[in-house]
Amino acid sequence: MSASSSASPSAAATAAADRPALAARRGRSPFRMLVANRTLLLMCFPAIAFFVIFSYLPMPGLYLAFIQYNYTDGIFHSPFVHWQNFRFLVMTGDLWRLTFNTIAYNLVFILLGNAVQIAVAIFLNELRSRWFKKVAQSLMFLPYFMSFVLIGLIAYNILSYDYGLLNGFLKAIGADPVKTYSNPHIWPFIIVITFLWQSTGYGSIVYFAAVMGLDSEIVEASQIDGANALQRIRYIVLPWLKPTFIILLLFSLGGVLRGNFGLFYNLVGANNTSLYATTDIIETYVFRSLMTNFNFSMGSAVSLYQSVFGFFVVLSANWLVKRLSPENSLF
Amino acid sequence: MTKVKKLGALIPALTLAFGLAACSGGGGNGNSGSPSASTAPSTDAGGSSASASASPSASTAIDTSKFVKISYVILGDKPKNGQFEKVMAEVNKLMKEKINAELEWKWVEWADWQTKYNLLLASGDPVDLITIGTDWLDTWGNAQRGAFMNLDDLLPKYAPITWNSIPQENWDQSKYKGKIVLIPEDAYTQWVNHGFFYRGDWAKEAGITEPIKDWDGIEKYLQYIKDNKPDVVPWDVNPSDSTFGGWVNSYTQELELPISTGWLPVFTAKSSDDPYTIVSPIFDDDSLLNYATKMKSWADKGFWREDVLNFKGDTRTELKGGLTGMDQHHTQTFGGLRVEMDRNQPGSELQMYPFARTSGNLLELSITHGGTSVGAHSKNPERALMAYDLIRNDEQIYRLLNYGIEGVQYEIKDGKRVLPANYDQDKDSFYSDFWGGRNDKLEIPSDTVWDQLPTTLYAEYDKIKKPYPYGQFVFDKTPVDAELTAISQVTGEMGPAIAFGKAGDPAKAVEAFKAKLKAAGYDKVKAELQKQMDAYKQQMQG
């Protein structure tokens, strides 16, 4: 786009007169290209403007991670401190454990989450009863509207030792009550289940819509050819959903080092040390670090670490996708 | 304090090209709710359009010909019943008359307040007056980051009453690098030292007739409840607050330092006699071990619930409902709670055991616990200080702002503030959350605060209190920022379990905790702290 100055006015006139699609094929000059695609470019313009303003303009703010921010001097006159703001992360040697925990949880969330969402979308599609589908889908949406605060409270009321519903039930049937809040090994399951419970209804919408877009003639044809339900799902529906899955995957991978703070903070709480071995992620750790020492620069440093990491993960994943199924790569 | 403390809240920042950024539009149209009250003819005459454009240079002599708006950053939630607007209209009538200005409260709501408060300062919004607190709003840190204006030259001229009423030694405590950056709330009596609140009636049943004077006494009280009141959790504590500071206060002569290490204090000073030697109640004596052992035994005795670390309920509500026997907070809270308990649990005779009672180790409150600064980017610092001088010293304005309108929000009866007969809590309640310079001289005692406070606790405190030694000590965190942050993380990670007896064997837990603190840079911070404290000692003695 930068070299458009080379085109002469007369060339512009001819190009404009051409049919755009033909021009795109014939002329390789950047300016002709621009003209040929002008309508499509214009159609993208509002979105481009949006991201320039709301995302790219603030982006130089990442520089904050490298300075000791002084409010009077402003960002570009504050002292440059190299990697100082990153130090608190590595000092205690916890960074690798946190990075591992965060990634492990996210990978489970991404893979299991998508699998369950796909399953739900396919099942919904197979069911016949309309009212059942409507009611079920509406209900599955409910958890998405519950704040994590509320979810944390509900979990406590179910799992707490003294007054929880679970132990009440166990006592009623004569079993021993369980101490959920001092058993770290059970928490990965609780967290994953809560995540699935909360996000499946919402997440499956994408897949449901994709299944809906499937051409019914292909399906009918397969039925006439004698394919049964399982075969239909295996050979028609799943491949149909593959591009959607890949896109969702690539999107999630960018944030593979960003933890779901609300989920962990409210379920595990800010005080229960005994569960940290299996539940501590970068966000909760940083929260404890900066709770009393509020510091924009250090927060920025963490965010940058997460971004750069995610960036490389996505680059690799996209490269892989490009080799395996080029039409599905993001860029 | 709940919900998503989004990490986004801690993330970065861009340029601070403030000067010309016009931001007059929205903030100006403040008085949304009260069309009727503010129609005094003189108010409209000045025209309220000039707001942000007043130039600072026009004030070599006190010239108030230009009408300006003064914003005041306040922590708290704006009252929703419309009374605030009515009171503010009254205040602004006076403000207009006296200094041709309008005062606007800029509320920082409790929802995510840390983010918003710091964002206001960091973004260079041209705010005029700002509520500060060196112990809970990181005021020295913000001063270091250049958030506040130097006031040395402005104060004598524009806030003369305040300037003259605050003694020089208190001004000395308001300086950062030799320049005054804040106006302390030094003329208002309050005690924010912590202690346990327990029920006098149950203590009596337990055979405790004297005021409780140590943690063993508390233990006896809790044990009685555990044994005799099956429906009551002796101390249904919410784990957001640590009592380790209280323990150190009770059993050593060590002093709390104005440095936050997160969940529990890692560094203290040796004693009032030697306030310049840095020690640690974790490393240098057995305070933490003893505390951990005691708390483990309380946990094993079942004084609190098994899942205490995840409990999010509200202890105070339970106390008022008779569902728990103890609560923990500071004297100010006790003063109000006692009256409430007398109403909710008649005969409960709520008592307070202040932690300092055991050791007699009590410091006066730092005068910079509350106060006011002027924003570094204020456009009208002169008028802002004039307004402040009125808020703090003008009886009429002071009472309006703190109590509301006489006859609506309060009446004076026998020298005490009482609620008017037809007062309706929902419709008439009012507060302004002005904590930036309250003044005993203009205060009227209220019947919602226990009237025996001065004769009991205050009298007791007056006997043992010692002057606050760190008024002029400003710790420069920069050299150890990373270490201090890492230490805060460690105390937050391991502290709660130790404090509530959930970390297994106390001795082992304390050792593990120490090892982690070492790794986080304990020694480096201590050395730096001692170094700066030595310099401070020189300054104070030389």
Add this chain to the structure above:
Amino acid sequence: MFKERTAIRVDGSTVFVRVVGYGVIGFFALACLLPFLLVIGTSLTSERSIARHGFNLWPREFSTFAYKIVFQNPDLIIGSYYVTIGITAVGTIAGLFIVAMTGYALQRPDFHYRNRISFFIYFTTLFSGGLVPFYLLVNQYLALKDNYLAVLLPGLMSPFLIIMMKSFVRSIPHAITESAKIDGAGDFRIFLRLILPMTTPALATIGLFIAIGYWNEWYNAMLFLSPNMKYRTLQLFLYTVVTSADYVKNSSAASNVPLRDLPLESMKMATAVVATGPVILLYPFVQRFFIKGITVGAVKG
């Protein structure tokens, strides 16, 4: 959804899939419903009973105090509802249009810049400038303080939605666009007249996502709409009701704010009910578009 008459014969595996489907979906839906009933039950329970017995499906001590507090100033909550509904409606329609338009353009194989623009948009999900510059941008440079646009604009679109849209539209054969072009139709016209009507399931999905985003919005509202505005968004209103009570009770700084007997826990529940209720009614409405999309798809055949 396949039409009943085409289900020629129902073989064993179809029965199997359906039985498992009803079982799994039914169980899951129930698991989603129960906690919500717990929330409703608790919102109607007295604070004292919650403190002692925890949450209950059926209130032990019935109380509507929490709702009384939440609805203490009915005009405030109604006003906040209007604000949220207004922002949601305008924002969803505007956002949906832009997202669809961009998504269509980006999937056109003959659009020379499609990859570059896609990357340009995608990149913003990885790196963000953070809070302070964003605050400066909206507050000072765009001067949107105390302006509903400060909530409306940032929620219009996201890279995720655009790329989703792109992949949805891709399932419409490019031949349709090409034949329309031969007939002389312009790109924008093709999009508006041909493509848009064929993508209703996608539009419904993405519109739903945008709408939910607006409905749940409180963070930008908190940053940019000051308490001096009378009506802010619904979620922010409810959020401040809860946090202020929470905070005032526990803060040492707030010792001068008069203590009040607030039904803290039940209030949290009541606000959740108030905020969620209307949305549940919305979903069946949106669902129609999914079905509509199929019939359109079938016609195009």
